[in-house]
Amino acid sequence: MESYDLVVIGGGSAGLKAARLAAQMGKHVAVAEARETGGECFWAGCVPTKALLRAAQVWKQVTQTAPYGIHVTVDRADFAEAMAYKARKMREVGGNGPPDAGLSKWGAAFFPEYASFEEPHKIRVGKKVIHAEQVLIATGTVPAIPPISGLKEAGFITNREAVMLTSLPKRLAVIGAGPIGLEFALLFRRFGAEVTVLERLPQVLPREDVEIAERVAASMQQEGIRLILSAHVECVERCNGSKCLHLSSPSGVEKIACDEILVAAGRWPAVGELNLEAAGLAIERNALPVDAYLRTRVPSIWAAGDVTGSPLFTHVASYAGGVMVRNAFANANEPVDYSVTPRCTYIDPEVASVGLTEQEALAAGLKIRVSRYDYADLDRAVLSNAPEGLVKLIVEEASGRILGGHIFGEHASSVIAEIAVCMRNHLPIQAITQTMHAYPSFPEAIEAAAAQF
Numbered sequence: 098m099e100s101y102d103l104v105v106i107g108g109g110s111a112g113l114k115a116a117r118l119a120a121q122m123g124k125h126v127a128v129a130e131a132r133e134t135g136g137e138c139f140w141a142g143c144v145p146t147k148a149l150l151r152a153a154q155v156w157k158q159v160t161q162t163a164p165y166g167i168h169v170t171v172d173r174a175d176f177a178e179a180m181a182y183k184a185r186k187m188r189e190v191g192g193n194g195p196p197d198a199g200l201s202k203w204g205a206a207f208f209p210e211y212a213s214f215e216e217p218h219k220i221r222v223g224k225k226v227i228h229a230e231q232v233l234i235a236t237g238t239v240p241a242i243p244p245i246s247g248l249k250e251a252g253f254i255t256n257r258e259a260v261m262l263t264s265l266p267k268r269l270a271v272i273g274a275g276p277i278g279l280e281f282a283l284l285f286r287r288f289g290a291e292v293t294v295l296e297r298l299p300q301v302l303p304r305e306d307v308e309i310a311e312r313v314a315a316s317m318q319q320e321g322i323r324l325i326l327s328a329h330v331e332c333v334e335r336c337n338g339s340k341c342l343h344l345s346s347p348s349g350v351e352k353i354a355c356d357e358i359l360v361a362a363g364r365w366p367a368v369g370e371l372n373l374e375a376a377g378l379a380i381e382r383n384a385l386p387v388d389a390y391l392r393t394r395v396p397s398i399w400a401a402g403d404v405t406g407s408p409l410f411t412h413v414a415s416y417a418g419g420v421m422v423r424n425a426f427a428n429a430n431e432p433v434d435y436s437v438t439p440r441c442t443y444i445d446p447e448v449a450s451v452g453l454t455e456q457e458a459l460a461a462g463l464k465i466r467v468s469r470y471d472y473a474d475l476d477r478a479v480l481s482n483a484p485e486g487l488v489k490l491i492v493e494e495a496s497g498r499i500l501g502g503h504i505f506g507e508h509a510s511s512v513i514a515e516i517a518v519c520m521r522n523h524l525p526i527q528a529i530t531q532t533m534h535a536y537p538s539f540p541e542a543i544e545a546a547a548a549q550f
Contacts, residue, residue, distance in 0.1 A: 098227060103127070106212045131211040131370075138411040140257075146443070216375060234399070237402060252358070267290060273361035279301060283320060287320070295328040296327075299327045313444070329344060341354050366385055366404045377395050407435060436520075447506070451501065451516055451517045452520055464494045464495065465494055467490070468550050471487055475541060477537035485506065492526050515529070529547035
């Protein structure tokens, strides 16, 4: 029986980071991944959607050139060609590397098979059983499908199918107003679809600050997207060639007819093939439980990335993969720390945040001051004809410690880094005001908000 120091189950960001780092340390490593290496982000998440959102952004820009003195006639927005653009950009980002993502050059074995536990130290990959001194479960997540009567029979798509469409649905219903739901809602709307977003909670982007979420909701509505919040979808059926959703909300009961339903109602750990019971493990509260060092209740089995219920971001998964290897093979005794995790939603304008929201800080009993600065007062935003936006800083009143930062506006995903650096290095808000910022620039909005403390 072949034996390995580390067997990694899952070839996404966490798994690949761990495998490469362990192999570089001289460990005998194997990776099992039945689907594509690279993970959900590359194939059906952040990479393809950002290319499509860029296409949707350009389409809006070319239809609004008159204020710049540019008068053009635009023929049409071709959804199929935008999808082809997405495919080209994915090839550019991913390159033409081998199916094993280069693992072989580090001496790691690659099994393009589903893996399952026979025992805690014995892993079946295809028809072969291998021995593992240590195991890392890094299988990520799959879309969570709500138990709505008739949904399966009527048919629906998730993010995986949505990024592969070649024709635009004329009417789209999106179940879920989180980052995935809103990003798809915006890009489909800008290409001409009639879009309705249904969210069971009372705000869009439920993880975000309420004030930021309210601005996002207003922006989505200005785009022509219908939002129905506190919505309960009771059932779905086929009706007159359409898919009809029956729902209730504070506005009453109604039926919505559409051509396609996109389910973006959260994620579920991808463990269906693992036979966790044979390893003495089980999913709890929508996650595979781990301690602060990423070890499961079985000492030789670790888990990292989305499957653990950590923030669902590629950068978080990659970070966790590194922590796992240092703890397993370098005795680092390093706990994971997700407290300063930038989170971004790539709508237009973008949303980016880090740390506590105002509501979370108040619920924790913290004495805070809130500093704000509106993009409408920012020279660079005015010059760029992008005045829609807000910077909001949550600061501990006594110390000036930055507890959270929230941005809705142009280049938010880039500008948020300044706040994250300050938080990670325990720099008070005064460090921002004491740092020279280029004029005119979008980061000046951070400086202006900080100056109000």
